[in-house]
Amino acid sequence: MSKAIHLPLADNFEPRIVAFFCNWCTYTASDLAGISRMTYAPNTRVIRVMCSGRIEPQLLLAALREGADGVLIGGCHPGDCHYQAGNYKCLRRFKLLKKYLDQMGIEPQRVRLEWIAASEGDKVQKVTNEMTEQIRKLGPLKLTAIPKPPSHHQADQAPVCQGAVS
Amino acid sequence: MIMSNTAAGDQPRIGVFVCYCGRNIASKVDVEKVRQFAEKLPNVVVSRTYKFMCSDPGQEMIQQDIKELKLNRIVVASCSPLLHEPTFRRTCAAAGLNPFYFQMANIREQVSWVTADTVAATRKASALVAAAVSRVACHTSLEKKRVPVHADVMVVGAGISGIHAALLLANAGKKVYLVEREPSIGGHMAQLDKTFPTLDCSACILTPKMSEVKNHPNITCWTLSEVEEVSGFAGNFKIKVRRNPRYIKQELCVACGQCVDVCVFKEGKVLDDFNVGLSKHKPIYMPFPQATPACVLIDPTACLKLSRGKCAQRCVEACDRKAIDFEQQVIHEEVEVGAVIIATGYQMFDARKTPEYGYGKYLNVYTMMEVERLVNAAGPTQGEVIMRDGKTPKTVGIIHCVGSRDKRHHPYCSSVCCMAALKTAHLVREHTGALVFNFYIDMRTPLKGYEEFYDRVLQEGVQFVRGRVAEVTDWAVTPAEDGKLVIRVEDTLIGVARRIPVDMVILATAMEAHHDAAELQRRFNISCSKEGWFLERHPKLAPVSTFSDGIFLAGVCQGPKDIPGSVAQAGAAAAEALMLVDKGFVEIEPNSAWIDDEVCSGCKTCVPLCPFHAITYNAQDHVSVINEALCKGCGTCVASCPSGAAQQKLFTDEQIHQEIKGVLNYV
């Protein structure tokens, strides 16, 4: 399945972040950042959905499984969802997913949920730059390696992930 | 969870078209490289580039390839789908291909315009193209649904913008509901004395229009009313309006004013909003002489009968027409309209937030709107400029940009205050002969007749000091300053800090969004900009439409502007609303959800999640069903479905999964 076409890579690790942006707020803000010619890190790859409520854990996990080093979700601010409450549903699912990822040993900074309004092009820039740097420091997500047990776990190591997460 | 590929029968034959967009994309993305990369992707039959894909020759290129190469999927890598997705879908349709076999990759707004490094930009563009190619292979043919629209229109807010829009629509034969929160239509323009640059009397040019509204058979005008709830979608809005009681039978009142004269309160009791708090009115009152409807109303918190239950009720005695009705209740109306124009206007910045200017502390510091009422012949001082201490000013200082162009309050320029301040300078000087100083940062007088007006005011002897006023103080350093208000300012043109003693200070306060604009925004499902103004669909090309189809904006509620700008925008909004309702139908984007009843186990997880109540449970068949007419296509139910029975057209699980794979597996 992986047909990596090796375009020349920089010496440093370049994170690949899949971003799910909702159509009405975050995707529009992202366009606004472009119209305003704000420069930011090129490490996010945007997938447009109509509402952050469409986003389910399986999509996030699929992204990580396919090789993403991080996932960013962008939705409308609470109260401003174009479909009234989709963003709240997304938030609930996201919180649960974070707990699950923690158990898998995936660093919490790798998945991030942000509320970005249609006029907040600068926030798209800021969040993208911040997240890229954070993940650069964390390094690539190596799902097949045995992760070090998180400090708050006592004896048992976290389970090995072979990529069959769904 | 993964469903089988629903591409009906045929193997996907994908055409990829990468746009240069002049230099917009090409300056950062190696377009030719992306083309070559796309050629090698699975199912891609042809990969081309063109300078401007959205142009006629660009579109013809796509159409030709569809016909000659028998393409059944199209990917265009160019600008944002929010801009040109409809364009290219039409291109496909014109060539006989279902328009939903199309996907765009945004390599301009989200790649070339935001990436510094060309290598990185080309990588990112390639990844996005791979994503689009992978996704479009799973697209199916879809049809836009047509839904009939209501011919009626609602206009919310009856200032000059709302009035103008309502009249245009009514004259085009449409039934218009004009909803206004205040007891009279007219808005802020009714409060003004004269309008710049012609110095026309504001009431004289406004009242004929107000009269026309009142008499127009097609306009139903509800004052003291507010929109409570909005549901539905473009062409089919259901709106609940709350009509608050005025305690007067409007159809009987002839505005003779006798009730006001005989009211048990001899003096005014309630701060008069129309006179910006400079005077008080009785509990029963006429908002202003030319109020429309020409009818009094009763303030229930101040009226003795309504608040305490006991009063001599002289008003009832005095009214020949028996128009007073203390039992009047709130009326809830529910109407169906095809389009809505929001023209709710603005409020003025509270000058107490800039305490350095002494508003509220020193008696003779005024806002410009207050001064409008002072100079108006029908105002609290009958047109005489008499200050709160009873005196007439001999020197006046007008301070520009109070609350505007200020990082602490509003960073924007309110656009009209320079002209309004010039007008005020002229009017005050005319009424009092006072020496007037205008303290400005820049003089903004761009439109027709504005610069000439500035010149005129200069010739009239008004003094101008370029400098942002630091403070207004009553601290006198010399005997000449005793009893005066001292304006401390740096005169930047001569480079000196000055102290200018004046009798009266007038503050040109900012226009700002209403304090409850955020609530209205949510009710109508539109967005607000950072500064609180309602957000237009596109700052350049779509200034009156919003991201919610069928909801339009007019006037200052969309951003500060002058009266001609508001009127022009109201005309534009009326035209767009007419366009929508005259067509007779709207086409709904086919991105609604559906439930495969063979997979659905009837767990009902999705049912309570839908904010539009589009999902019901069929107890007989033990499955949940989505009502396509109510579904708005958010996908929340789809995400929650444990079995994958719920899917969203254009955003199926498989399509999104393929997009994820495509975006990661090639670059």
Place this chain on the structure above:
Amino acid sequence: MKYLYYPGCSLKGTGKAYDESMVAVFQKLGMDVEELQGWNCCGATSYMSIDETKAFALIARNLALAEQQNGGEPVHLISPCAACYLGLCKAQKYIAESEELKTIIVDSLGSVGLKYTGNVKVRHPLDIFVNDLGLDKIAKCVSHPLKGLKVASYYGCLIVRPYATFDDQYNPMTMDKLMVALGAEAVDWPLKTRCCGGTLTGTVEEAGLRLSYMLLKEAAKRGANLVATACPLCQFNLECYQSKMNHDYGDHVHLPVAFFSQVMGKAFGLDRRQIGLQRLMVPVETSPAMA
């Protein structure tokens, strides 16, 4: 609540009356206050203009000492001197906002065995008296209401600018309210935070003198018979040059200038030497209720 007390150099020198009266007032109010052990000079406004980073380090040492003295628990540090107060607030803020600066400070303090976590709450005594203890408690301790005393509360430029943490920037009222609770009358005047000239009285005398003179003139014009201050340099500038002002400007300014804590002490019935009244150059006994 336990407080730590940072007097700073001025309060041990020319501002001794401020220190004495402050400590006496703490005692009278039954407050649990301990002086900060081993405190050093904060550098005031001078060092900050020479080497900002070193100045922050100097200030931060006091913050670290405060943490240490309170066993690592969150601590409230009272700083009556305006320059010390602003310096402490500013250092905390800048260190919190700059990773780079924080690293330098933490490292340098670490090298002398001190820890910095930023857990110290820097408090102005006005804030504590009016907001923590409350005006009712203050009023209860008054045995000698200051009837007839008309006080112009002079806050100076440093304690509410740029950080207005406990009072309004344009028209602060804590000291005014305090004076009223002591039985005096608070004079409303527009120059509460106007500059007194600061160190200019030493370097560009004409400029500094004039600024202080204008403050005194306006206070007197508004009917004040005492100016209360919250800064040792303000007090010094306003009080000590009145004869020179009279000579240079041909005037007859004669207005006592006391620290607000001295006014508190007087209202609490404390002994005049306890609250340092004898140190005042313009005798305060000429003001009603202060004899």
